[in-house]
Every structure is written in structure tokens, then in C-alpha cells.
Amino acid sequence: MSAVLEVSGLVKHFPIAGQRAVVQAVNGVSFSVARGETVSLVGESGSGKTTVGRCVLGLITPSGGTVHFHGAPIDKRHNIRSKTLRGRLQLVFQEPAESLDPRMRIGHTIAEPLRSLGVSQAERQQRVRETITRVGLRESTLEQYPAELSAGQQQRVGIARAIITEPELIVLDEPTSALDPTARAEIIDLLIRLQQELETAYLFISHDLSTVRYVSHRVAVMYLGMIVELGSAAEIFSHPRHPYSVGLLSSVLLPNPRLKRELTVDLKGEIPSPIDLPKGCFLAGRCPFADERCRAAMPPPDDVGGGHLVHCYHHREALRGREALDYFDQFQSEAEQVLGAGRR
Amino acid sequence: MHPEIAAATRDPAVLSARSDAILAIRGLSVSYPVYGTEAVRAIRELDLSIARGEILGLVGESGSGKTTLARAIMGLLARPGRIDAGSVTFDGRDLRAMPEDALRAIRGKDIAMVIPNPRGELDPLVTVGRQIATVARAHLDIARDKSDELALEMLKAVQIPDPKRRFNAYPHELSGGMAQRVVMAMSLVCSPKFIISDDATSGLDVTVQAQILDLLRNLVRSHQTAMMFITRDIGITAHFCDRVAVIYAGEIVELAPTVRFFENPMHPYSVMLLAAFAHNPRLREKWHKPLASQIRAGTTGCPYAPRCVHVEDQCRGTRPALLELEPGHFVRCLVPVVRPT
Incomplete structure (x- = not known):
């Protein structure tokens, strides 16, 4: 399986005006995304x-590390804006209304990426019509303006604009956070279907963990610019090992009052400032397992099998005493029973 | 039917x-x-x-x-x-x-109301302790030192770390979660x-x-x-x-x-x-x-x-x-x- 995207040791620091200190936004992130795969x-x-998403597209220049797209580096000259890669990388935004030009008809908006690729008008029209039906909208929508559409429909337009060039990688930055639950579920189903049809690789950025559980093949849990744990979605959700992942997952409230995860790892206090990061593990100040070793240096990644990486000295303790239960899975099967009923 | x-x-x-x-x-x-x-x-x-x-x-x-x-x-x-x-x-x-x-x-x-966007609810130019105290004084008919005391108590009740120092903090110095706690303290101060x-x-x-x-x-x-x-x-x-x-x-x-x-x-x-x-x-x-x-x-x-x-x-x-x-x-x-x- 060749990687579409290969990110290695990515670092990004933002300068602060008038100060020597920097915001350490990304501190050494490595992962890859394969064809047809979703990594969250x-x-x-x-x-x-x-x-990370913006560095991947080459919209900002990293302070360190590399990003490779099909083996070729993404840098100042080769990025989402350059002729060489235009159309092969795409982006879907969080706020559908704000990412569409309010004075441009939908048909025009969707055709725009093709125009910059120099596709003929006849072919553009043909592909716009194909794409609009592909995302579940009517052809008459092409004549409408964004304000005439619901938020869910607007997001479908945003997705249509991204897939019309048949990109190999789409970065989806919180594509469903601004939507109502029903619209969110529809968009997620659409994204999964499109991926199966087009074998697009997705880099899915989200804080909505139940959606992530459902769409992802692999999950990277980030904390203060580091991937603290990386593994298959099923592994991460059933056996989270990093104390931060455990705390994060147990904070998710699933719509079932009986599925309340006991807090085995209680994360206290506040997230440290990314301007002034602690020397050792970034979680040490909030973690119940932290000791001298954690405070001295950042723990190296530990491979626990099957490509499941954990940056923690104490992940075995974090795992201990907890039944291996994927609450999200449990929730889905219980929902099946309750919601499978019908009329009398 | x-x-x-x-x-x-x-x-x-x-x-x-x-x-x-x-x-x-x-x-x-x-x-x-x-x-x-x-x-x-x-x-x-x-x-x-x-x-x-x-x-x-x-x-x-x-x-x-x-x-x-x-x-x-x-x-x-x-x-x-x-x-x-x-x-x-x-x-x-x-x-x-x-x-x-x-x-x-x-x-x-x-009746108190808590809305999202806590920063939008707070006056950026007044310390958070004073803002809580002002709500208390407006409704409870108490003296200034008493209302400050009450405000500090509320900051403790919503579990803000180091409440004495935060009392004199301005809203921009607080994280989103802490600002939300301050807004909660404000809506709860009059019980x-x-x-x-x-x-x-x-x-x-x-x-x-x-x-x-x-x-x-x-x-x-x-x-x-x-x-x-x-x-x-x-x-x-x-x-x-x-x-x-x-x-x-x-x-x-x-x-x-x-x-x-x-x-x-x-x-x-x-x-x-x-x-x-x-x-x-x-x-x-x-x-x-x-x-x-x-x-x-x-x-x-x-x-x-x-x-x-x-x-x-x-x-x-x-x-x-x-x-x-x-x-x-x-x-x-x-x-x-x-x-x-």
C-alpha cells in the first residue's frame, strides 16, 4: 500500500509580534495516509x-520536517496552489456558508476548480452535472445561490467543489461541526460513499469523537502539537492506552444514559500554554500517572503492535483495570434494538 | 386514533x-x-x-x-x-x-441565563471578580467588601484554580473553559x-x-x-x-x-x-x-x-x-x- 501522504517530523512554530518566544503549534508530527484511507x-x-492540515496542503511553510505527496515534497513551489498539484489536493471547510461565494451561482462555484485546470466549457458543464447528482443534489440547484440552500446542502456543494477534480487527497477540517445532527449524519454517509467510489484519501480533522469512530480507518490523538497515540480506530476506541486518550474518550457523552464510562483517568487542571511548554511529557502536569521520568523528557513512541504507537511510559497502567469495551460499538448495537422498532 | x-x-x-x-x-x-x-x-x-x-x-x-x-x-x-x-x-x-x-x-x-461565547458576555475592561461582585450588589443590597467576598466565594465554588489571583484577572487572561466558569459564577452569585x-x-x-x-x-x-x-x-x-x-x-x-x-x-x-x-x-x-x-x-x-x-x-x-x-x-x-x- 503506497502512501498518498507522508508526513514526517513536522514542526510549526508561529512567531509572536514583539517577542522572542514562539507559539509551538506543532511539535514533531509523523503519520501517513494511504489511497482510499481515512486518517483522523x-x-x-x-x-x-x-x-497540520494547512501544512499538508502547503498553505503555510513548516518550521521543520517534511510533507510528501506521492513521494514528491510539498513546499513553497509545489502545493495546493501550484499548477503541478492543483486539483490533486482539495480542502473542505467547516463553515459551509462562509466558504461559498454568496454572489456566485452554485454551478459556477462547483466549476471553478476545473476552470483553473483549463478544462473546456463543454466538459465543465458535463462534469458539473455529474458531480451535483453525485453529492445528492438536484440539477436545478446549479442555478441557485448559496443563501437559498440549507447548511447541509451548502456543505454538499463544498464537497462537490472538492471532488470535481477527482483529487487523490482531501483535507476535511471539521466538515460537520457547524451542522445539525441529521445533516451531519447525511454528510458523513455521503463522504463514506464518495470515498468508496473514488478511492480518495481523507485527512479528517475533528473534535467530534463519535463521528471519528465511525468514519476513520486510523486515528491520531493530538495534544499540544504532538500525536500522543496513533492506531486503528477500533484499537484506539476499545483500548486507548495514552492517559490523555483515555481521559478524552471518557468525556464523550453518548446518547444512552446507561453507557457512562467511569473516569479511570481523571485529567485535572488546564492545558499548558503552547508558548511555554513543559520540558518532559506535555501531559505530566495533569496526569495521575506522572513521575520524575515523565517530567524529565518526552517519552519516545512505544509500538504496542499493529502499528499502534503510544508516547507514554505508563500506558500499561492506564490500560490496566479497565475492561476492553468499545462504548461506541456498544452504543451502536443498543441503538439498533431501540430504534429498530416500528409502528404497531 | x-x-x-x-x-x-x-x-x-x-x-x-x-x-x-x-x-x-x-x-x-x-x-x-x-x-x-x-x-x-x-x-x-x-x-x-x-x-x-x-x-x-x-x-x-x-x-x-x-x-x-x-x-x-x-x-x-x-x-x-x-x-x-x-x-x-x-x-x-x-x-x-x-x-x-x-x-x-x-x-x-x-432567573439567570447562561449563554455560549462566554467572552462575549464579559466586559473586557473590568476584572472578573469585580464583574461578579457588581451583579451581586445590583440585586442583593450589600456593601462592596461583602460583595467582593461573595464573588471570591463564587470563584471558589466554580473551581477556578487560584481564585484570589483570578479575581483580579481580565477576561482575556482566561481560557475559554475558565471564562465559562466565570459566567457561571456570575449567574449563580445571587443563588x-x-x-x-x-x-x-x-x-x-x-x-x-x-x-x-x-x-x-x-x-x-x-x-x-x-x-x-x-x-x-x-x-x-x-x-x-x-x-x-x-x-x-x-x-x-x-x-x-x-x-x-x-x-x-x-x-x-x-x-x-x-x-x-x-x-x-x-x-x-x-x-x-x-x-x-x-x-x-x-x-x-x-x-x-x-x-x-x-x-x-x-x-x-x-x-x-x-x-x-x-x-x-x-x-x-x-x-x-x-x-x-
Whole structure:
């Protein structure tokens, strides 16, 4: 399986005006995404998810590390804007309304990426019509303006604009966070179907863990610009090992009052400032397992099998005493029973 | 109508006649006039009561009327919205009959509201301790040193680390989670009898949200405060609320004790909403009917009829009543979902 995207040792620091200190947004991130695969970056605000996404597309220049797309580096000259890669990388935004030109008809918006690739008008029209039906909208939508559509429909337009060039990689930055639950579920189903049809690789950035569980093949849990744990979605959700992953997952409230995860790892206090990061493990100040070793240096990654990496000295303790239960899976099967009923 | 359902019919007044109710809404209708055409009916003949010490979750999608209801209770409807009918009784007093200055004395003291975007609620030029103290002084008739003391106590109560130092902090010095705690401290400083939280935790990260919800619940329980918790996230209601009310197009379509609601949701809309959270395409297809246009409240029949998979001819002509189908479990549907027992 050749990687579409290969990120290695990525670092991004942002300068602060008038100060020598920098915001350490991303601190050495490595992962890859294969053809037809969805890798999710999850984490709380300020964890550096979006910055990684922007570095991947070459929208900002990393301070260190490399990003390769099909083996070729993404840099100042080769990025989402350059002629060589235009159309092969795409991006879907969080706020569908704000990412569409309010004065441009939908048909025009969707055709725009093709125009910059020099596709003839006849072919453009043909592909726009194909694409709009592919994302589940009517052809008459092409004549409408963004304000005439619901948020869910607007996001379908955003997706249509991204897939019309048949890209090999799409970065989806919180594509469903601004949507109502029903619209969110529809968009997720659409993204999964499109991936099966087009074999696109997705880099899915989200803080919505139940959606991530459902769409991802692999999950990278980020905390303060680091991937603290990386593994298959099933592994991460049933056996989270990093104390931060455990705390994060147990904070998710699933719509079933009986599925309450006991807090085996209680994360106390506040996230440290990315301007002034602690010397050792970034979680040490909040983690119940932290000791001298954790405070002295960042733990190296530990491969626990099957490509499941954990940056923690104490992950065995974090795992201990907890039944291996994927609450999300449990929730889905219980939902099946309750919601499978019908009318009398 | 099915005979069992007809037999279960009870006066909907039981909803608002609970003796321990701190807030009782009866027959409330709210509309927004639209120039040159019919007014938009945002809330339609709504009955609801909340007991002391109770947390009621109000779940609905955008445009369902959640925020309009909250603002109507507070007497703070955005223009040109107006209350067409109904009453809002708080602690035995009719809020709609009250003059504005009497209302103002209640707002912030007996009824508090917590909204999202905590930074937007705080004055950037005043220290957070002083802001909390100001609320206390405005309502409680106490001296400045006493109100400062109270504010510090509140900062401790919402578990802000190092409260003495934070007392003199400006809002920009606080993280989002801490700013949200300060806003909570502000709304709780006068020990309100009723709190409305309008999507107050939606902007927070999940670990912070978990902390804030724990805190809110403890404060509500210890002070016997009642709370209306408005949210789009049905997952929160499962773990945080005592009862769940689902609002659709300005009507409460289902109201039940939390555990029962999730074990036995009966309104097709509630089930559709739950299916959307379950990430199960087959279930979603079963309960979802794609719809081209927006539906407004105030149609003759059931407002959910155009989207409903259970719809029958009778649903389009008659507006279903909110009926108690099992103890404490109210459903506004002529063709409710039934599960084998």
C-alpha cells in the first residue's frame, strides 16, 4: 500500500509580534495516509490539528520536517496552489456558508476548480452535472445561490467543489461541526460513499469523537502539537492506552444514559500554554500517572503492535483495570434494538 | 386514533399543575411578524413545567424555537417577536403581567441565563471578580467588601484554580473553559431559583465540558435550583438531565424521564434524531424522509407530518395532543412508535 501522504517530523512554530518566544503549534508530527484511507486527527482546541492540515496542503511553510505527496515534497513551489498539484489536493471547510461565494451561482462555484485546470466549457458543464447528482443534489440547484440552500446542502456543494477534480487527497477540517445532527449524519454517509467510489484519501480533522469512530480507518490523538497515540480506530476506541486518550474518550457523552464510562483517568487542571511548554511529557502536569521520568523528557513512541504507537511510559497502567469495551460499538448495537422498532 | 391512546388521554394541564413547579408555562405562543406575509409562528401553544431541583433538557435542531422559548420566558424576545397567548408563571407570579422594572429585578437574581461565547458576555475592561461582585450588589443590597467576598466565594465554588489571583484577572487572561466558569459564577452569585442554559457548553472541548457539567449539576443539586438546559447534543441530556423534552417546529413533541426517553422513544421525530446520532445508515434511512423545503410551525396538522415515515391521512388534518402514554412520558403523535415489551 503506497502512501498518498507522508508526513514526517513536522514542526510549526508561529512567531509572536514583539517577542522572542514562539507559539509551538506543532511539535514533531509523523503519520501517513494511504489511497482510499481515512486518517483522523482528533484533539481539543489548540492541539494543532488545523495547523497540520494547512501544512499538508502547503498553505503555510513548516518550521521543520517534511510533507510528501506521492513521494514528491510539498513546499513553497509545489502545493495546493501550484499548477503541478492543483486539483490533486482539495480542502473542505467547516463553515459551509462562509466558504461559498454568496454572489456566485452554485454551478459556477462547483466549476471553478476545473476552470483553473483549463478544462473546456463543454466538459465543465458535463462534469458539473455529474458531480451535483453525485453529492445528492438536484440539477436545478446549479442555478441557485448559496443563501437559498440549507447548511447541509451548502456543505454538499463544498464537497462537490472538492471532488470535481477527482483529487487523490482531501483535507476535511471539521466538515460537520457547524451542522445539525441529521445533516451531519447525511454528510458523513455521503463522504463514506464518495470515498468508496473514488478511492480518495481523507485527512479528517475533528473534535467530534463519535463521528471519528465511525468514519476513520486510523486515528491520531493530538495534544499540544504532538500525536500522543496513533492506531486503528477500533484499537484506539476499545483500548486507548495514552492517559490523555483515555481521559478524552471518557468525556464523550453518548446518547444512552446507561453507557457512562467511569473516569479511570481523571485529567485535572488546564492545558499548558503552547508558548511555554513543559520540558518532559506535555501531559505530566495533569496526569495521575506522572513521575520524575515523565517530567524529565518526552517519552519516545512505544509500538504496542499493529502499528499502534503510544508516547507514554505508563500506558500499561492506564490500560490496566479497565475492561476492553468499545462504548461506541456498544452504543451502536443498543441503538439498533431501540430504534429498530416500528409502528404497531 | 388508537383506542389505547384515547384511553390514556389526560388533561394536559397536569403538565403545568405540579405542585413543586418553580416555572410553569401554559399555552404559550410566540410569533415573528413578517412584512407583507403571514407571521412565522415560532412557539405554538406550549405547556411545560420545571420542578425545584430538576434539570430539564430541551433538545431541538436549529430553528426549532429553543432560543425563542428561553427569551420569551425571560421577557427578552428579540424584536419584532411577540407573545400571542399563554402565561409564564414563576414561583407563583405571572411574569407576563409584571411591569418591566419588576422583571428586571427578577432577571439575574431569581432567573439567570447562561449563554455560549462566554467572552462575549464579559466586559473586557473590568476584572472578573469585580464583574461578579457588581451583579451581586445590583440585586442583593450589600456593601462592596461583602460583595467582593461573595464573588471570591463564587470563584471558589466554580473551581477556578487560584481564585484570589483570578479575581483580579481580565477576561482575556482566561481560557475559554475558565471564562465559562466565570459566567457561571456570575449567574449563580445571587443563588437563582431557576437557570436557563442556552447551548452554554457547545463551544467547549469535551474534557472541559465534562468538568463544567459536573460542577453545574452539583450546584443545582445543592441549592435546589431548577434548570432548563437547551442543547442540540442529545448525548449531554442522557447523562446530565432528569427529564428530556424534544422540541420540533415550536412544539414539544415528546417529554419523558431521561432513562425512559432513551429506552423507549415514541415520537418518530425523536427516533429519527437518535438515529442520526447512532451513525447507522440503515436505521437512518428507516426513519428519515428527504424533504425539499423548510417546514414552518402553525400548519393545520402535525408539523412533522411532511417528514414523518409514520404519516397517515389523519396526521395532516388534526394536530395531535400531547398525551401521557406511560407514567410521566408524554408524546404528541397519532401513530407513535411501539416496542414489544
